[in-house]
Amino acid sequence: MPSSLLPEPRVARRAVLGAGLALASLRSWAAQDPDAEALLRKGGVVAAFRHSLAPGTFDPPGFRLGDCSTQRNLNDEGRAQARSVGAWFRQRQLQPGKVLSSPWCRCVDSATLAFGPPQVWAALGSPRGSPETTSAAYLRELRAALVAASSRPGRFEAWFTHMFVLSDLANTNTSSGEALILRADTKGKTEVLARLAVPG
Known part of the structure; x- marks a missing residue:
């Protein structure tokens, strides 16, 4: 290979270092996950939790809260996933003190x-319109409740x-049915302590 096409040594070292840091980050998450229980x-x-699997993106035209037939809903896999979550908690005798949900059917x-039936809380609802961001008022509610x-x-x-x-x-991504174990630090900032993804 011509020398002009060889990677510049410092660039190559940065690439290797970056890959190593990414791997270390993944290992860090993997080490934290067993701590969820x-x-x-x-x-x-x-x-x-992000709701269980509900295929598709966004809600269809004519969407209405309170009318599940107009919304994007769980499929069979999503329902099985949600039942598996409940079974995982029951097997470990872990019972939430409170169960809160977005008003969306999924x-x-x-x-x-x-x-079992949750308490519906508007602040957990999906943002509507563009951009898809949670309102400042709802974020304040969520952070206060987390504190x-x-x-x-x-x-x-x-x-x-x-x-x-x-x-x-x-400030992180989640998969369908996955939970982030959250707490607020002493300044009220959200901390992600672990992830919990129960096999379906």
Whole structure:
């Protein structure tokens, strides 16, 4: 290969270093994930779930809250996924002190299949319109509730919401049915302590 096409040594070293840091980051997450159960048992956290699998993107034209037939809903795999979440918690005798859900049917159904009927909370609802961002008022509500939950050792809450809400609250991506184990630090900033993805 002509020398002009060989990677510049410093560039190559940066690429290797970057790959190493990315791998270390992945290992860090992997090391934290087994701690999810211990964190839930200790309490003072929220298990914030993205709703279980509901194929498609966004809601169809004519969407109406309170009318599931107009919304994007869980499929069979999504319902099985939500039941598996409930089974995982029951097997470990972990019971949330409070179960809260977005008003969207796919969230309410995910919560109900996992834990029973939830308390519906508008602040967990999916943002509508463009851009897809959670309102500042709802984010304040969510952060205040997280601070309150973080101050209660020995109990945890389960929240069921949407990808966009979790992204705005915790600044990270989530998969369908995955939970972020969250708490607020002493300044009220959201911390992601672990991830929980229950096999379907």
